[in-house]
Amino acid sequence: MNIEQQKSNDSLTLFLSGRLDTVTAPQLEEHLNANLDGVSSLVLDFSELNYISSAGLRVLLTAQKRMNRQGSMVVRHVNDVIAEVFEITGFCDILTVE
Template sequence: MDIFCEKQSDALIFVVRGRLDGSTAPALQEQLISQLDTASTIIIDCSALDYMASAGLRVLLLATKQCKKAGRPFGICSLKDEVLEVFKLSGFIAIIETFNSREQALAKLASPA
């Protein structure tokens, strides 16, 4: 798994590529937690994410809770069909705000620069 961090408007966007599973989830968790205070909005771009296991879902749930506690918008965008199916089956689609595209997420969650 590769993680790229980009700043756009006042949002910090994490682009996750590859597989998010038990062996890679701790790296994403570490980056998310360490960057939580550096942006008013956090968006996870999953356009290059091919697979997500329960460990990945736990990291996203943790990030959602921490952002909510801090009053920061959090969302996930560009889920591929396979990953979207995991979100639907697990019920996370009702817990974590999802968007079809990065542009849609930015328009809804981030303030203009």
């Protein structure tokens, strides 16, 4: 997985590509922990993300809980495979997906 970011004031956008799975989820978790202080708007762009596992879902849930306290989080450009995972797991009710 590759992570690119754009930060502007209190807004952070992360562009994820590849697979968010057991191997790469710790990388995203570490990146979020290092960059979320002072952020009130988090956008995760999944345009180039092909796959998400339960380990990736756990990282998203942790990020959503943190952003509920300090602002908002949006997941954008989700492909059909990931949208189906969100639907089956109920994450479509937890996350704001655009």
